[in-house]
Amino acid sequence: MKNSKAAYIVIDTNVLISAAILPKSKIGTLLEIIVESFVIAQNESTFAELESRIQRDKFDRYFGDNGRIVFLTRLAQTIEHFPVTTQIQISRDADDDKFIGLAIDSGAKILISGDLDLKDVKTYKGIEILSPAQFMGRFKPK
Numbered sequence: 400m401k402n403s404k405a406a407y408i409v410i411d412t413n414v415l416i417s418a419a420i421l422p423k424s425k426i427g428t429l430l431e432i433i434v435e436s437f438v439i440a441q442n443e444s445t446f447a448e449l450e451s452r453i454q455r456d457k458f459d460r461y462f463g464d465n466g467r468i469v470f471l472t473r474l475a476q477t478i479e480h481f482p483v484t485t486q487i488q489i490s491r492d493a494d495d496d497k498f499i500g501l502a503i504d505s506g507a508k509i510l511i512s513g514d515l516d517l518k519d520v521k522t523y524k525g526i527e528i529l530s531p532a533q534f535m536g537r538f539k540p541k
Contacts (some may be wrong), residue, residue: 405507408437411512420461461481492516
């Protein structure tokens with residue numbers, strides 16, 4: 400079934416984890432706005448990274464018994480998966496290229512990241528790479 404939301408958007412793992420551990424913060428609000436106005440694009444590689452990184456012990460204090468599962472389940476209901484087809488080498492950190500590739504594969508025009516290696520790219524093939532603050536400064540919810 401085709402989603403009626405405006406456009407696809409890619410969100411780096413660091414932003415999603417920040418929203419998960421601080422849901423009442425500005426970054427938590429950012430995720431709520433995105434869920435209301437966009438379709439979050441993911442692929443097997445980006446979702447696997449999120450699943451593994453959110454399990455790190457340093458995040459234990461932010462989640463109750465089922466907090467991680469609850470977050471991942473809610474997120475899974477708001478995303479659309481795309482096959483991994485585009486392989487590029489553009490970022491200083493090759494591990495970050497999967498997010499730009501996902502944006503290309505999904506047709507997303509915005510990638511939100513707090514990662515300096517991605518933010519230094521700024522734009523690639525019509526994809527803007529924005530920090531959460533830059534996105535919030537531009538996007539005004541209806």
